[in-house]
Amino acid sequence: MAKTETQADMGLEEESGSKAGRILLFAVPILFAVVLVGVLLTVMNPNARNTVLETANQIPVVGSLLPKPTYTPEQQAQRKEEQQAASAEATINQLKTQLAQKNAELKTTQQAQTDTQTQLETLQKQLEETEAKQKEEAEAAAAAEPKAEDKPSDKVKQLAQTYGSMSASKAAPIIQTLTDEEMAMILNAMNTEQRSAILQKMTADKAAKVSIMLKNAASAAQLEKAANTARAAVSSSDQSSQKTPSTSGSLNQDQLSQTFSSMDAASASALLTQMAKTNQAKVLTILKSVDDATRSNILSQMANTDSETAASLANKLIGG
Known part of the structure; x- marks a missing residue:
């Protein structure tokens, strides 16, 4: 029993000695390093010593065993300036980095604005081209459509229908008794087929003259104005040679129209031809009172029997 206790005590002593040996194994180099550093610090100049202490203080365990660096007032001021310079440099570097980021963002924004402006200019150009094209198309359409002044008046249309319903051989002699301007006005209001048929039955001189007037005419209104001027001149000449008899009668327009239409x-035609020999004014009143178809038939029959009287009456119908 005593032997066993002795062995246990010996084991504890060996274990304690082993732990102490291990501690010494680690502690001795550290103490040696501390002593060595202390010797070196004593030998080194203050600046180098402070630098070594600053580095050694950052080492775990060792730093806690070493003294802190000591600085003279001049070194403290210089150190403070260096720290301020380092802080200022760090701030400047940070600001430079931020400035570079802002410049990059600004360039991106400017590029986006440039792209947007380019798109706007492209759209504006397309809009202007579209508007110009629409304007050209509208002008072309307006030029293709006949203007109101290019169309014959209703009165001229009715007269052209009257002659157009007659045969060309009967209508041509009557139309030739009109002034050149009146012939051009009436033929212009006819369709191409009617105009061609009548021109073939006219004398070559009259047909050529009227054709040139039709070619040079700017509009139907211009032809009608020239015809009215020419008729006014003829009427003035006729009035100077004889007085136009009164056209009043005992029958009104409706009664005259119904009488001769029936x-x-x-x-x-025979009755009006006889009346025209004594009073053309009354015959004109009667012809004006009937409708276009009746007037055309009467003048057609009258042209068969007395083309000269028919031409004279048609001449005055245009002038009236």
């Missing part, structure tokens, strides 16, 4: 064209 007659056949041959009878009405």
